[in-house]
């Protein structure tokens with residue numbers, strides 16, 4: 001008996017500790033949100049400070065954190081073409097690398113490096129950092145030493161360089177003796193048989209022979225530049241710390257006259273400070289390409305899971321706002337690509353599907369037609385991505401949410417590369433969350449990343465840019481949104497809704513289902529809550545008067561806040577998702593506990609789902625299917 005009493009006491013204390021822990025988690029979530037807001041504000045203030053300092057160049061009041069080594073005017077000089085090496089850079093850009101023009105910051109970076117400045121270049125992935133040392137290497141005497149963390153990265157680069165006839169070689173642990181010998185000899189050859197020499201940091205740290213050959217090359221003025229790729233690997237605070245990068249300080253100590261160029265897509269300012277110390281460079285110029293694409297307008301539209309109103313909405317956008325303009329509609333699956341393309345065709349829009357399983361000849365035909373503006377719209381899976389560099393894409397519409405904010409940034413970022421305004425619209429549908437879940441379920445932290453994307457879409461009161469910025473850490477250059485997102489444009493247009501009672505109803509429903517040994521999929525949960533489930537549920541629970549879209553929004557909110565969670569089971573063919581009680585659900589037992597959700601004030605359900613849909617009498621929605629007949633004659637002709 002005594003044992004049972006003791007067990008009860010322990011259980012009671014355990015429950016109480018659990019509740020306290022839950023509360024702390026809640027507070028942490030709130031603090032993280034506050035932190036994100038303050039970081040965004042800090043960036044805005046730093047920007048203002050920098051502008052104020054630029055307006056008064058003689059002022060010495062730059063703060064230590066914001067202090068640019070050069071002011072804006074000085075910096076802009078390096079965008080110019082009046083440097084002695086410019087003609088050579090331009091000639092090789094076109095003739096050797098077969099590129100038509102520099103991307104933003106590339107010329108500035110090259111001019112700075114050719115002027116022997118030490119430089120840190122922070123640019124989003126895929127923007128073309130490598131060219132910033134490859135092209136100067138070709139235009140300089142001697143060779144450029146490139147430190148790369150992975151042999152596979154080296155191999156890719158060498159293969160690419162060979163394809164454009166630029167001599168490049170690599171040295172790593174698996175290089176043969178003979179190969180090493182040739183490379184070592186080449187380093188001091190005045191005829192410079194290689195323009196780029198790739199080595200791993202381990203080689204620098206361990207090979208005395210290499211260092212002594214580099215010393216000789218340096219004395220003969222043949223070591224023209226040192227590029228440290230993925231430079232954030234130097235710092236323990238970075239996410240990919242590599243111990244051998246810590247020893248790279250030897251390069252600048254031994255070869256002080258050689259300009260060093262550190263490249264990364266992901267370093268925060270504190271990581272860069274650390275890298276500066278480790279690499280022994282003093283006050284390098286830091287160029288940060290903004291992750292903020294100021295010409296892109298970001299918008300989220302609510303999508304009803306039950307009908308294809310979103311397709312009508314997309315069609316009417318393409319037919320009006322984007323008439324005769326080039327764009328991409330991203331969809332979830334191959335089947336969706338075919339379906340959405342054919343639905344658009346029925347609405348008189350010439351749209352081609354594109355997905356991975358298409359015949360390569362068809363794929364390249366679609367790509368070609370689109371690139372040459374013969375077809376304006378491609379309805380594609382994310383397979384339509386690599387090598388897409390069309391400048392005048394005016395819209396990227398996501399018919400289904402991306403699997404993470406990073407992915408969304410990349411995919412939507414194919415809009416507006418020419419710098420002119422372009423729109424990025426994502427349609428956010430409840431059931432899509434769980435379709436995408438099946439895709440990321442096996443990925444490490446895939447589910448968390450997806451929930452961040454969901455959070456981005458559910459949000460109605462914070463700048464969409466600031467939500468993306470959090471993912472790119474402090475590197476984000478907060479240039480302000482300028483009302484280029486729907487939440488900034490409707491900044492006053494939201495209210496806070498108390499959803500505590502709704503939350504209790506949903507929890508009660510799940511508890512009831514659990515007691516009957518039933519698992520509820522997200523869709524079944526909404527159905528049951530709306531009184532459309534089996535009769536046995538209806539009798540026992542409080543059904544909701546909320547509309548379907550509101551009910552879905554509440555459930556998403558509870559999922560995001562941890563009152564609910566997803567659970568899944570695998571079958572050989574598919575993954576099933578169920579809704580379960582989340583870690584915070586016990587908090588609802590406390591009568592004082594409150595849960596709230598922000599909603600657009602002026603947008604009723606029927607408007608939120610776009611122009612193709614109206615609310616019919618009796619609350620049931622109907623869809624206008626204007627033009628939604630068979631594929632029109634005109635489109636049919638164009639498709640042939």
Ligand SMILES: Nc1ncnc2c1ncn2[C@H]1C[C@H](O)[C@@H](COP(=O)(O)OP(=O)(O)OP(=O)(O)O)O1
Pocket residue numbers: 099100101102103106123124125126127128129130131264265
């Ligand atoms: N000026 C340019 N015009 C057109 N394409 C360019 C230009 N400069 C580079 N590219 C292309 C070449 C590559 O296919 C692609 C990505 O370049 P790359 O240098 O590998 O990116 P990166 O190093 O910035 O990305 P990561 O961070 O992923 O390593 O961009």
Ligand SMILES: [Mg+2]
Pocket residue numbers: 129130229
């Ligand atoms: Mg790179």
Ligand SMILES: [Zn+2]
Pocket residue numbers: 462463464465466481482483484485486487488489
């Ligand atoms: Zn905004």
